[in-house]
Amino acid sequence: MRQIYITDRRACPDLLDCMVRAADSGVDFIQIREKDLTGRELLYLVDSAVRCLTRWPVKVLVNSRVDVALAVGAHGAHLPSDSVPAEAWRRIVPAGFIIGQSCHSADEVRAASAVDFVLYGPVFSTPEKGPATGLDSLRSIAEIATVPVYALGGITRENAESCVSAGAAGIAAIRMFQESR
Secondary structure (H helix, E strand, O other), X not given: OEEEEEOOOOOOOOHHHHHHHHHHHXXXXXXXXXXXXXXXXXXXXXXXXXXXXXXXXOEEEEEOOHHHHHHXXXXXXXXXXXOOOHHHHHOOOOOOOEEEEEEOOHHHHHHOOOOOEEEEOOOOOEOOOEOOOOHHHHHHHHHHOOOOEEEEOOOOOOOHHHHHHOOOOEEEEOHHHHOOO
16 A cells, blocks of 8 residues: 655654654655745755655655745655646656645546546545545545545544555555654
């Protein structure tokens, strides 16, 4: 099962240490999602992460900020559902640059083109993301998607496998990776 660790430094004050531990545990991607940082602060954090994670095969993605990802040589970016379309970014990013996108409905999944994967959820109930869509909805999304789908929202070690059984390529989580450390 492929795994995406989404960062939250409020819950993990030593964020670089959390990223190293996540990389050491075998996550495939680390999505740096620190929305409240200034561009300069985010650039410094992502640059530090890219440099400190070179000994692991983990790919570093930057949430919403393709410019920051390109500036520091991150592996890619993750776009919100209402962002500039991935097709526009594909014209200027290098070959192999990874682009993911958040989706919350079948229509958004169908519209997500030129992306390498989508995050779909919330699959399970979570205070931050609202009511759960459920495993049946995840199954339907996985059936219509033309790229890998990662389940997001309320993911735990106990329910992660059920997401893969429903058709997800893997899972994406914040707390699962930070609280178990």
